[in-house]
Amino acid sequence: MSNLPSPFVSRRALLGATLAGGLALSGCSRSAAPISSATGAPTGPRKRGGTFRFAPADFGSTVTTDPQSANSSFALAAAYTDTLVRRDHDWVPRPALAEEFTPEGDDLATWTIRLRDGVTFHNGKPLTADDVIFTIRRNLDPENPGFVAGLLDSLDPRQLTKLDAQTVRLKLKYPNSMLQEGFAEVPAGIVPVGFDPKKPIGTGPFKQQSFTPGQRWVGVRNEDYWMEGRPYLDSLELMGFANADVARVNGLLSRQLDGIDRVPANQLAQLRQRGEINVLVSPTGAFQFVSMRCDKGSQFEDNRVRQAFKLMVDRPQMVDVAFGGLGDVGNDVGSWAKFDPTYDSSLPQRTQDIDKARSLLKAAGQDGMSVRFRVGDVEPGAKTAASLLIQHAKAAGVKLELDVVADLAQFYGSASYRTAQLKNDWNFTQSIYDNASYCWLPSGPYNNTGFDHPKVASLYRQALATSGSKSRELMQELSRVVHDEGPWIVWGRRDIADAYNRKFTGPVPDASGLGFNGFHWEEISLA
Incomplete structure (x- = not known):
């Protein structure tokens, strides 16, 4: 090693x-x-052997063993690659x-x-x-x-x-x-x-033994793993469930599972009452947001409308109610200085201002507008946050017509995911570079808002063409443009709560927002 x-x-x-x-x-x-x-990881001798049974939040019905697919499970891909x-x-x-x-x-x-x-x-x-x-x-x-x-x-x-x-x-x-x-x-x-x-093959800590799509993946220890002495476990089992949030918690409580990630805030108290279960909360930059379609002819083409919607939101209320207070308010960029120095931390924090939102909508000729709001249960608290946003919009004279898509495969897989005027979404801890590459450039594979700002594209290329403080300054300027004119209402970042049986050890707080130990599976062992 x-x-x-x-x-x-x-x-x-x-x-x-x-x-x-x-x-x-x-x-x-x-x-x-x-x-x-690893920071905070157990020290001293670690036990070898055992099977860790885990139910990842991203192990859905359409999951594939192709790590490069949009339908991949990060938990699974990290196990064998x-x-x-x-x-x-x-x-x-x-x-x-x-x-x-x-x-x-x-x-x-x-x-x-x-x-x-x-x-x-x-x-x-x-x-x-x-x-x-x-x-x-x-x-x-x-x-x-x-x-x-x-x-x-x-x-x-x-x-x-x-x-x-x-x-x-x-x-x-x-x-x-x-x-x-x-x-x-x-x-x-x-x-x-x-x-x-x-027949997936990688260099990772576990070798695939079997895979039943949407139900179970089993990997056994890679005896020739390049990290000396790891992994500790004999095997890793990843399991999928219908009605995942409730079923995963029940599985952990009944000891059918040894661990789960991304626990909804309203289920933490129940888990904390059980002496055999450890709850681990990780401060992360993972965030939930609402995206606005803003290309020509869209309802959010006028930046005054986008700014009005950003001002409607009571962010502290959304974090308190949807995240159970486990997180912090967002500022419409999807990046935080704690995790990314290319975010301009001097940006003023937006707060709710209904009067100004109404004024901007009136100036744009959109007062009293009605918008179809496409909502998926993309993350714990997502539907609660959507309900709150509907109330906030109503206070500003805007009607949001709720369009709930229960099946996440349909939510992300259908054409309307890209064409919807207003929809909710989420992401892991991200940098300005990530968000620009993925979502803010016209060429971005996940640009589903039609956002196309010449200054963003120019600053992005300039930042990549240099390094050090100059690159950071250019990215910070890019973050200012997106804050002022971008297509996202980033209302909050979330601390991720995971839970596991105390007969295992190794998990530590992880900033990635991926969930459980950042899926560093080679670090998990029997206690």
């Missing part, structure tokens, strides 16, 4: 510094602990499969990746440069782009060169000082040349 000293903040604050020992993460600004020691770069529990980027990932001098359009020696796939095949090139091209396939394609957009799939068995040179279409960001995402897990999702 590598013991590299380090840098940084949470899930995307890459701006300046170097990971000693070879992995230069352009843009990191803090020091991280060695990869062998590894990424080139990995974030620790403080959202700090660390070396993983790549021991070196650096630009060539000052050329931010040319990068070199050198792989860790001795890593093998579950079938015994050594990890090589060919696998990295295959995975990148698979993600960038225009016919079937991967989940992280937007973050990897700067890569030219035709300009990936194998220098030797362990080294790849990347020639980019344009400079990108934040390139490692995309490779730290769980769906960027490296798969072997010729990967078959029906």
Whole structure:
């Protein structure tokens, strides 16, 4: 196992510094602990053996074992794949499969990746440069782009060169000082040349033994895992349930399960009463928001209407009621200074102002407007928050016609997800870079609001073409533009509550917002 000293903040604050020992993460600004020691993790001897039965919130009926699919389960993908770069529990980027990932001098359009020696796939095949090139091209396939394609957009799939068995040179279409960001995402897990999702193979801590879609995935210990001495468990079982929130809590209470993630706030008290259950609350940047369709001809084309809706919201009330107070108010950008220094922390916090909202709507000729509000139960508290927003809008003279989509596969999978004028949504801890790449650029794969702002696109490219404080300043300016004119009402960030049986140990607070220990499954053991 590598013991590299380090840098940084949470899930995307890459701006300046170097990971000693070879992995230069352009843009990191803090020091991280060695990869062998997780913040707050148990010390001393750890027991080996046992099976951990876990019900992830993202293990739905349409889940696939393809880590690059939009229908993948992060919990599942993290069990059997590894990424080139990995974030620790403080959202700090660390070396993983790549021991070196650096630009060539000052050329931010040319990068070199050198792989860790001795890593093998579950079938015994050594990890090589060919696998990295295959995975990148698979993600960038225009016919079937991967989940992280937007973050990897700067890569030219035709300009990936194998220098030797362990080294790849990347020639980019344009400079990108934040390139490692995309490779730290769980769906960027490296798969072997010729990967078959029906018989998935990775380098991760657990090897697939069986998979029943929507019901159960079973993985057994990878005895040849590259992290020495890990994983501790003999096996990991991931389970899916209908009526997931209630069924998962009941499963933990009845000891049919050993752990669950993303526990709804209204069920925490019940779990805390049980002596055999430990509840772990992680401060994160995970957030819920409402998006407004704002391209030409849409109801939110006029920024005055978007600003009015942002001013309708009683954010503290929504956090208190929907999150049970476990979180904080949002400020319409989807990033927080605690996790991302590229967010401008001097931005004034929006507060409810019904009179100003009414005035803006009147100036835009939209007073008394009616909007169809598409709502999915995307996260615990989501429908409660939607009900509150309807009340807030009514106070401003706006009628929101509720359109509830019970099936999440239908909510996200249908064309109306992209065309809806107003809808709710959520995301993990994100940086400005993430949100811009995914959602705010016209080319963003998850831009479902029609948002297209020339200044955002210009600042984004300028920020990627430099590094350090200059890049950070440009991204902060970008965050100001989005705060003023963007398509999102980010009303709150959420602290994530997970729960597990005390006969297991290893989980620690994790800033990623993914859930349970950031899905670092190799750290879990019997107590």
